Amino acid sequence: MAPDHGFTVTYRFKGGVDEALARAHDLRYEQTVEFPPDLTPDRIAQTIVGQVVGHEPDPAGGHRVTIAYPTGVAAGELTQFLNVVFGNSSIKPGIRVERFDLSVEALAPFRGPRFGRAGLRAKLGAPTRPLLCTALKPMGLSPGELARQAYQFALGGIDLIKDDHGLSDQTFAPYSERVRACVAAVADANAKTGYRSLYLPNVTAPLDRIVDRAFAVREAGASGLLISPGLTGFDAARLLAADDALSLPLISHPALLGSFTVSPDAGFSHFALYGQLGRLAGIDAVVFPSWGGRFAFTREECAAIARGTLESMGALAPSFPAPGGGMKRERVQEMLDVYGRDVIFLIGGDLHRPGPDLADTSWRFRELVEAYA
Amino acid sequence: MAPDHGFTVTYRFKGGVDEALARAHDLRYEQTVEFPPDLTPDRIAQTIVGQVVGHEPDPAGGHRVTIAYPTGVAAGELTQFLNVVFGNSSIKPGIRVERFDLSVEALAPFRGPRFGRAGLRAKLGAPTRPLLCTALKPMGLSPGELARQAYQFALGGIDLIKDDHGLSDQTFAPYSERVRACVAAVADANAKTGYRSLYLPNVTAPLDRIVDRAFAVREAGASGLLISPGLTGFDAARLLAADDALSLPLISHPALLGSFTVSPDAGFSHFALYGQLGRLAGIDAVVFPSWGGRFAFTREECAAIARGTLESMGALAPSFPAPGGGMKRERVQEMLDVYGRDVIFLIGGDLHRPGPDLADTSWRFRELVEAYA
Numbered sequence: 001m002a003p004d005h006g007f008t009v010t011y012r013f014k015g016g017v018d019e020a021l022a023r024a025h026d027l028r029y030e031q032t033v034e035f036p037p038d039l040t041p042d043r044i045a046q047t048i049v050g051q052v053v054g055h056e057p058d059p060a061g062g063h064r065v066t067i068a069y070p071t072g073v074a075a076g077e078l079t080q081f082l083n084v085v086f087g088n089s090s091i092k093p094g095i096r097v098e099r100f101d102l103s104v105e106a107l108a109p110f111r112g113p114r115f116g117r118a119g120l121r122a123k124l125g126a127p128t129r130p131l132l133c134t135a136l137k138p139m140g141l142s143p144g145e146l147a148r149q150a151y152q153f154a155l156g157g158i159d160l161i162k163d164d165h166g167l168s169d170q171t172f173a174p175y176s177e178r179v180r181a182c183v184a185a186v187a188d189a190n191a192k193t194g195y196r197s198l199y200l201p202n203v204t205a206p207l208d209r210i211v212d213r214a215f216a217v218r219e220a221g222a223s224g225l226l227i228s229p230g231l232t233g234f235d236a237a238r239l240l241a242a243d244d245a246l247s248l249p250l251i252s253h254p255a256l257l258g259s260f261t262v263s264p265d266a267g268f269s270h271f272a273l274y275g276q277l278g279r280l281a282g283i284d285a286v287v288f289p290s291w292g293g294r295f296a297f298t299r300e301e302c303a304a305i306a307r308g309t310l311e312s313m314g315a316l317a318p319s320f321p322a323p324g325g326g327m328k329r330e331r332v333q334e335m336l337d338v339y340g341r342d343v344i345f346l347i348g349g350d351l352h353r354p355g356p357d358l359a360d361t362s363w364r365f366r367e368l369v370e371a372y373a
Numbered sequence: 374m375a376p377d378h379g380f381t382v383t384y385r386f387k388g389g390v391d392e393a394l395a396r397a398h399d400l401r402y403e404q405t406v407e408f409p410p411d412l413t414p415d416r417i418a419q420t421i422v423g424q425v426v427g428h429e430p431d432p433a434g435g436h437r438v439t440i441a442y443p444t445g446v447a448a449g450e451l452t453q454f455l456n457v458v459f460g461n462s463s464i465k466p467g468i469r470v471e472r473f474d475l476s477v478e479a480l481a482p483f484r485g486p487r488f489g490r491a492g493l494r495a496k497l498g499a500p501t502r503p504l505l506c507t508a509l510k511p512m513g514l515s516p517g518e519l520a521r522q523a524y525q526f527a528l529g530g531i532d533l534i535k536d537d538h539g540l541s542d543q544t545f546a547p548y549s550e551r552v553r554a555c556v557a558a559v560a561d562a563n564a565k566t567g568y569r570s571l572y573l574p575n576v577t578a579p580l581d582r583i584v585d586r587a588f589a590v591r592e593a594g595a596s597g598l599l600i601s602p603g604l605t606g607f608d609a610a611r612l613l614a615a616d617d618a619l620s621l622p623l624i625s626h627p628a629l630l631g632s633f634t635v636s637p638d639a640g641f642s643h644f645a646l647y648g649q650l651g652r653l654a655g656i657d658a659v660v661f662p663s664w665g666g667r668f669a670f671t672r673e674e675c676a677a678i679a680r681g682t683l684e685s686m687g688a689l690a691p692s693f694p695a696p697g698g699g700m701k702r703e704r705v706q707e708m709l710d711v712y713g714r715d716v717i718f719l720i721g722g723d724l725h726r727p728g729p730d731l732a733d734t735s736w737r738f739r740e741l742v743e744a745y746a
Contacts, residue, residue, distance in 0.1 A: 026667075032511075032512055032539065033510060033511030033512050033513060033537075033539070034508075034510060034511070034512075034537060034538075034539060034721070035510050035511035035721075035722055035725075036722045036725070036726070039722065039725050039726070040511055041511075041513075043513070044511055044512075044513035044514070047513065048511070048512055048513035048545075072543055072544055072545065073512065073539070073543065075541045075542050075543045075544075077541055077542070077578060077579050078579065079541070079577055079578060079579060079601075079604040079605060080539070080541040080577070080578075080604075082604055082629060083538065083539060083541075083577070083601065083604055083628050083629065084539070086629060087538065087539070087601070087603075087604070087628030087629050088628060088631075089631070090603075090628070090629050090630065090631030090632050090635070091627060091630070091631030091634075091635075091662055091668050091669075091670075092631065092668060092669060093635055093669050135407075137406060137407060137408050138405075138406030138407070138408035138413055138414075138417055138421070139405055139406050139407075139417075139421055139446065140406060140414075140416070140417035140420065140421035141417075164406075164407060165407075165456065165460065166405065166406070166407060166446070166453070166456060166457070166460070168448045168450055168452070168453040168456075169448050169450070170445055170446065170448045171445055171448075172421075172445065204452055204453070204456070205450060205452060205453075206450050206451065206452060206608050206611070206612065207580060207583075207606065207608045207609055207611075207612050208584075208612055210580075211581075228452075228456065228460070230460075230463075231452040231453075231455055231456055231460070231606065231608075232452060232606050232608065233580065233604065233605050233606030233609070235579050235580045235604075235605065236580055236606070238579070238580075239579065239580050239581055254464060255456050255460030255461060255463070256455055256456065256459060256460050256463050257463065257464070258461075258462070258463030258464030258465065258639075259463050259632050259633045259639060259640040259641075260632045261464075262463070262464075262466055262636060262639040262640065263632075263635060263636045263639065266631075266632060266635040266636065267632040267635065268632075289464055294399075294465075295464050295465060296464075296465060296466050297464075348407070348408075349408055349409045349412065352408075352409070352412050353409070353412070
């Protein structure tokens with residue numbers, strides 16, 4: 001529940017209540033003043049240092065402690081907010097960020113997803129059914145080959161056609177050439193089908209080129225952006241989402257973020273990292289590996305991500321969960337059981353498996369999800 | 374050892390040789406084409422997909438496998454380089470990046486540390502002795518109070534006086550005002566002592582403000598920058614280090630990076646993350662928590678970081694290890710045994726412990742390290 005002022009972070013500590021409270025006492029100093037408590041002036045201890053506001057045993061083991069921080073320590077910056085949440089304490093074992101809750105005041109600097117679930121559905125003209133997403137791959141194809149793929153996917157009714165997250169500006173598929181070719185291909189297909197498939201180029205790039213690449217996308221006529229916040233920092237997403245002149249939906253890829261959730265006793269919970277943080281950074285749809293594929297997330301972790309994209313967060317729009325990996329026809333029902341219809345199914349290699357007619361294979365998935373409208 | 378072409382990454386897998394080689398086979402596809410091997414065209418398998426070039430048991434357990442990637446897949450970008458090194462595989466358990474080695478060709482886009490060990494020593498006029506660093510803290514002090522601290526530290530001969538990494542642009546110590554006040558204070562002290570203490574403001578900030586803050590530092594007359602690449606992304610450091618017009622030394626703080634080294638079987642080795650990657654990104658001095666303090670790095674992990682800052686890396690200058698935490702007078706010898714004299718001792722709270730005369734306490738540490746010139 002969001003506090004009246006400032007923001008709270010709920011940490012899970014290994015061990016029992018006494019150990020957790022002792023460590024939480026250290027942590028509230030570590031995350032703010034990073035200074036010995038006995039040397040910290042009273043006025044600073046009272047106005048800057050975090051305060052323990054609640055604690056409870058965690059059913060999964062360990063003990064949860066919630067710490068409240070004043071809004072001002074985060075300076076209205078996502079970078080400094082993350083620093084207060086977990087900067088130094090990320091280096092200590094046996095502490096995990098389970099969730100955070102921001103007051104209206106602390107949320108003020110963050111607009112969150114510009115489109116969110118409703119906005120993305122409106123863009124696609126798909127008010128209720130599950131959405132479909134795929135990636136242009138494998139890396140190594142030429143812009144022309146990628147564009148032919150994009151055309152087929154759009155023809156088959158895939159809603160969101162994104163660059164594979166490994167496509168940046170390689171000589172075999174230069175950024176500008178690829179974007180122009182794929183935009184044209186998807187537009188051609190849309191003209192035939194009457195659908196509104198979106199092409200989302202990858203703007204994960206060196207810092208000084210991200211914004212330029214994003215605006216190049218807009219000028220070329222593409223309709224969304226892919227970014228990997230683990231590679232660029234989450235603030236890159238925030239910056240793009242906040243840009244009124246850009247105004248494009250943003251889908252995130254989890255590259256390099258795995259280390260934050262690989263230990264159940266460290267890093268961030270799936271709920272906080274993929275659900276809450278992505279949304280705070282303005283991501284409209286968050287890609288993550290669903291259970292049952294070649295990655296190791298559990299069904300419960302995936303469900304927690306979906307909850308995090310929807311959890312009440314002031315006026316911030318909910319984002320879309322976009323589970324990838326292991327999506328097969330026969331798994332649709334069990335995935336809908338967990339995610340509901342507000343989900344984007346990301347289908348990669350499985351679209352290529354049945355044969356070269358990608359439009360036909362795409363269309364079979366499209367028919368499948370249309371049954372759930 | 375650096376390859377003739379492209380770059381190699383050495384991964385450690387849990388388990389024995391057969392399991393490691395099977396997982397490495399998957400990984401070399403996962404990190405490049407992210408596509409089923411049997412569907413990957415031959416020319417792409419041969420020119421884009423990584424190749425296993427060596428393997429050996431790891432004395433610490435598990436098995437190491439080295440994979441060679443072509444230079445071109447990284448597109449000359451630090452963000453995409455990191456993606457190829459560990460993007461998707463970070464999400465799989467039981468894989469750790471132990472080290473990477475770049476050929477001269479793959480290193481070409483990276484200038485590395487602009488100053489490095491020799492350049493920083495030249496700036497400080499300290500050719501051989503260990504260097505001293507401290508942070509202005511606690512957060513909550515006003516610019517005037519922080520400036521008075523900076524003055525005392527400089528008077529006492531602390532070489533590098535950095536903002537605490539939690540100081541950004543809070544209302545209680547606005548960035549511009551703080552920088553101006555501390556620059557003036559350190560300049561005053563230097564004029565008295567004849568030393569060349571450097572003040573390094575924190576430029577960890579929202580992406581669209583990092584470069585502006587860095588140039589504001591230069592205009593105000595400050596002499597270096599502090600950045601937390603875990604908060605901004607490593608490419609922010611690369612961008613600042615590469616800027617000829619800026620030309621300021623860069624010291625990094627490990628905020629939020631802890632999750633990458635918290636598990637011995639996942640993430641990055643300390644050697645690769647703090648030693649190699651910091652240096653590739655152009656960091657001149659890398660702060661990390663030394664063993665024996667309130668963090669959990671071991672003596673061996675700290676030694677590995679120091680080796681990573683010095684390991685041969687083409688023409689890249691070696692960076693300085695800057696171990697923090699737990700530095701006390703009686704520990705100097707054991708720390709020098711591990712780090713050698715090419716070290717920056719970061720002393721935080723312990724400079725405040727003996728009493729309010731920070732200049733005097735600083736001077737005692739300075740005398741101590743001068744004995745090792």
